Amino acid sequence: MTEVLSELSPARKAVAAASRVVVKVGSSSLTTAAGGLAPARLNALVDAIASRQERGSQIVLVSSGAIAAGLAPLGVQRRPKDLATQQAAASVGQLALAHAYAASFERYHLTVGQVLLTADDVVRRSHYRNAQRTLSRLLALGVVPVVNENDTVATDEIRFGDNDRLAALVAHLVMADALILLSDVDSLYDGDPRKGDARRIAEVTGPSDVEGVRAGRTGASGLGTGGMASKLAAARLAASAGIPVLLASAEQAAAALGPADVGTAFAVTGPRLSARRFWLGHAAGAAGRLWLDDGAVTAVVRGRRSLLAAGITAVDGEFDAGDVVELVDVEDRVVARGVVAFDAEELPALIGRSSHELPPEQRREVVHADDLVPLRFL
Template identity: 45%
Template sequence: MSDLASARRVVVKIGSALVVGPDGAPDAAWLSDFAGDLARLRARGQQVLVVSSGAVALGRRRLGLGRKALTLPEKQAAAAAGQSALMHAWEAALEPHGLPVAQVLLTRDDTEIRRRWLNARATLETLLDLGVVPVVNENDTVVTEEIRYGDNDRLAARAAQLIGADLLVLLSDVDGLYTADPRSDPAAQHVPLVTDLDAGIEAMAGGANASAGVGTGGMATKIMAARIARQAGCATLITLGGRSSPLAQVEAGARATLVTAAVSPHAARKSWIGGSLAPSGVIRIDAGAARALRGGKSLLAAGVTAVEGRFGKGDAVVVRDEADREVARGLSRYDSEDAVRICGLSSAGVEAALGFSEGPVIHADDLAVSG
């Protein structure tokens, strides 16, 4: 699939059945082959984030919990015991390729509360820019049923949205979407390309082989994840993960389903900021700052003349010029109290006034300039 070769940022979701072997230990052979996939993508300049299940499965083995159904405290204990084993397995697989690894544990609040969303995105952006492969998992040790993602397909879609990924790869136990269950319906047809996630596509996903993990909770959740990613301008690739070097095999022509995105991640994000968020305050700027914003620059504190309203870090604000015209909308990196304190200050002055700096008041990536 050409999208895999051309994507600047790629998120790959990997389930427990791929990471953990039948004996309950990490599948070192599969991980080694997949590490070669990641090394190839990194060598051609692509950034890759991995969403990896497996902590609970590995923790079961460490704690001797067997295959019984786990209570929530037991599942959380297994996650705590298994997370270090999971990261050790990833480090062992990627170290021969010179790829450093970082563990990032998220909860749903980290992608749905804007202050925490900004913090999580800044961390992941920094790791990717440093050449690190972030390995993301849900923080099962502390999360409860009421606040969890529910499945790592959805977590992967949110991670793709978080970093502005171009492609989300969901490694599955099937090689894509079919019109019906191919294991019971010989007339089932593989669907290589999806350009619109309409009711017909959802019906195909919901009606396919639930017992093999491609029905409700399987393919249905993957299509749901693809919808989340698509809204963020990210395409989704669903393919078979159980073979060695699955990404290389897809690029060599192995069967998969590609769900396209209608717009780019950049355009989707700008549209979301500009039209979907209710602003919580107003930031007024001078003429020089207005010119800079229209030229694609970030909003620096030096160009801010006044702050109105009460807002928190990560909240949407309207940016207005000296003539009270709306210049842009964006996500503030400071709450309103701190924004007031740094009006007109240089970057060095911001640090001196607050004792810390979050950089520009609004980063260019978080600005939607008005037409």
């Protein structure tokens, strides 16, 4: 493998050498609408994961497929659109999926642990830390955690939206060295590869490499919910937080988990954030918005300074001191997120005023620099 790696990009070398890896696989790669789970596909994925684990890596598997696996036993032909039937299918399919993984990993004498998450488990700081501790302990015990969104109880209001984003959040939560996204498409293309004129993008080193990419939102099978758009968003999210990403097809799992010489590699585009700062920037739910003037945007984003009342032009939302809010520039772009130090009712009387104009008890930062994460660089 050393000779092969010497010819690869830094991002691919990092993925191939990673000691802790999050692997995400989509529904269409594990199931069929007619027959539920596809054992041969699932076993091939487990073979690749077990081989990588035998070489010393720790693996967290984020697996879709619960709803799709429950369709055939319920006699449902296509993925249902109503939430109640989706939850019923997940209830049946989750058992089938967990049993299939347990039986397949048992061939390698590996134990699996099921971890079901809702968006609430990463939005709430205390839940986030609990999930982090659980996953870390499972890995320390030599268990392969199999993570999925808890589709049985998740509602439209508290969903991740797709397991690609969940995988990116989990990758940072467990401090992974790499994220591998497996689907039914072998790479990122600038258009629909089924139409024959799309160009494959082998390496993504920054935003300019994906300009003009037209990414679809559902797979050809109709079983999944993410599509290439969500995979691209998840890859950029992870890369911006210091985690290299490889996007490949599930059929290429052995190579993706081996020399990483397939698919599309995403280079790291930002620094590794602490768990708390990542949670602030990408996982926590925002309870409101603060609009900033240009000077405040420059101070917050480029200068990494605290936000003062003088730089705020408008306030929206119902929030209390200690909630997370979005900071927005004059063009309505979210440029940062942070923990606000005032209640929503207090701020309107303070905005635009310098500290010396305020009562002594209110002469403090609206969002302190230690509680603030910039999302854009000027």
